[in-house]
Amino acid sequence: MKIGVLGGGLSGISLAYFLQNKQGINCIEILEKEREPGGLCRSFNLNGLSYDIGPHIIFSKDNEILDLMINLLGENKNKFKRSNKIYYKKSFIKYPFENELSALSEADREYCLNTFLNNPYENSVAENMLQYFLKTFGEGITNIYLKPYNEKIWKFDLSFMDTQMIERIPKPPREDIINSASGIPTEGYLHQIYFYYPQQGGINSLIKSFINQFNKKVIITADSNVVELQRIKNKWKIKTDKGASGEYDLIVSTIPVQSLAGIYKSDIPKEIIESIIDLKYSSIIITIINVKKDNLGSNFSVMVPDKDIIFHRVSKLNFLGDCYGAKDGSNTLLVEITYAKDSLLEKMSNSDVEKKIIEGLEDTKFIDNREQINFMETRRFEYAYIIYDLHHKKNMNLIRNYFDNQGISLCGRFGEFEYLNMDAVIRHAKNLSEEIEK
Numbered sequence: 001m002k003i004g005v006l007g008g009g010l011s012g013i014s015l016a017y018f019l020q021n022k023q024g025i026n027c028i029e030i031l032e033k034e035r036e037p038g039g040l041c042r043s044f045n046l047n048g049l050s051y052d053i054g055p056h057i058i059f060s061k062d063n064e065i066l067d068l069m070i071n072l073l074g075e076n077k078n079k080f081k082r083s084n085k086i087y088y089k090k091s092f093i094k095y096p097f098e099n100e101l102s103a104l105s106e107a108d109r110e111y112c113l114n115t116f117l118n119n120p121y122e123n124s125v126a127e128n129m130l131q132y133f134l135k136t137f138g139e140g141i142t143n144i145y146l147k148p149y150n151e152k153i154w155k156f157d158l159s160f161m162d163t164q165m166i167e168r169i170p171k172p173p174r175e176d177i178i179n180s181a182s183g184i185p186t187e188g189y190l191h192q193i194y195f196y197y198p199q200q201g202g203i204n205s206l207i208k209s210f211i212n213q214f215n216k217k218v219i220i221t222a223d224s225n226v227v228e229l230q231r232i233k234n235k236w237k238i239k240t241d242k243g244a245s246g247e248y249d250l251i252v253s254t255i256p257v258q259s260l261a262g263i264y265k266s267d268i269p270k271e272i273i274e275s276i277i278d279l280k281y282s283s284i285i286i287t288i289i290n291v292k293k294d295n296l297g298s299n300f301s302v303m304v305p306d307k308d309i310i311f312h313r314v315s316k317l318n319f320l321g322d323c324y325g326a327k328d329g330s331n332t333l334l335v336e337i338t339y340a341k342d343s344l345l346e347k348m349s350n351s352d353v354e355k356k357i358i359e360g361l362e363d364t365k366f367i368d369n370r371e372q373i374n375f376m377e378t379r380r381f382e383y384a385y386i387i388y389d390l391h392h393k394k395n396m397n398l399i400r401n402y403f404d405n406q407g408i409s410l411c412g413r414f415g416e417f418e419y420l421n422m423d424a425v426i427r428h429a430k431n432l433s434e435e436i437e438k
């Protein structure tokens, strides 16, 4: 059997890794439109400094997949303890926010503590993200941090988002919140407290480690945008923008479902097209900035809920090791900004975005002034975050059923249109490889 995999991101690459030793599979061809495989797990290099599309840290509750990732990296990895902060009213509050309420002003602290302990929403049924935050954390923590930060990152009204993703967030124990308000240290989100990161080469090293394990059955055809997919009798035919065409017994698509619908030569029913058009996602701008000096101390990522500042997160790459941040004693920051389709941000030029970033860095005092900047570079990526709006579940059930019935398997973050981190992407690829073997 010859399998065609559309897209050479982490899902396509890890799927090929799992499939290569399965019985009855002679060839797996990965077709990737970019020159390098990796998708969102690509890393770039600016003046010797590697950076990702937002630092991609390796963590998981899924021990089998976590072990696989760290074993594949071999010696090329370091383990870190989280050191993230939230920048609120000129102070740095430890992340997660509810674990260091003592760092707030007295008025904000009392507001958060009292509305958590005496929460009128506690027994209500949460039907959307905003209601879930109110029910789980109370009005203070929601209004001060969760609502503005989440609105900033999703660029979407939280009342129109469902709870699929956040219902995994546990309700913090009462004692933790009482302790946190009185200055006794507590920790939240324990599954992410430690994480791994490649010693060099950025997260793309993980992709390279998978590829290093490929046997001769796996072919990566890069720089090949798939422009047509058609079923003729019991074979699948693919055409790429290079004019090449191939024939396959089975197709797995890891490319965004919107792109799949665009290349699939078939009469896709109107209700499926409408569901695909109704899917919501956000895009991302990332800017790497090398500075002579910053004021972020030994922190890694700093979340910024303040909507007057253009970026929602700044990460100090020095935290990950010298080869990511320091060049002749300098420091390197990676700034992230999400944007929605047709928004003003989407239309802003990169140089205008960079001006706003510099203003934001000065206003927050993350840098003393713009003279500290040595060099910077900005990149944009259309498909970054899935938005779980209220129609997502219904839409994806229809879409998935349709492609299943057509014999096309969907896999990966934008392939399945689910909020999947690297570990979940690899888990889904492994599960799919087992289904294919049957």
Ligand SMILES: Cc1cc2nc3c(=O)[nH]c(=O)nc-3n(C[C@H](O)[C@H](O)[C@H](O)COP(=O)(O)OP(=O)(O)OC[C@H]3O[C@@H](n4cnc5c(N)ncnc54)[C@H](O)[C@@H]3O)c2cc1C
Pocket: 006, 007, 008, 009, 010, 011, 012, 031, 032, 033, 034, 037, 038, 039, 040, 041, 053, 054, 055, 056, 057, 058, 059, 224, 225, 226, 227, 254, 255, 256, 259, 284, 336, 383, 384, 385, 411, 412, 413, 414, 415, 420, 421, 422, 423, 425
């Ligand atoms: C800002 C950000 C930060 C993140 N941080 C973390 C983190 O810290 N930890 C973590 O575990 N996960 C993180 N993730 C998630 C992680 O990036 C994804 O789970 C993973 O990279 C998804 O891989 P994928 O292969 O499913 O999708 P993609 O990486 O999107 O791969 C799809 C591939 O298909 C290709 N393609 C598209 N159209 C075509 C076509 N027509 N023909 C051929 N090829 C095509 C694309 O070029 C791409 O290579 C983060 C994601 C983002 C956006």
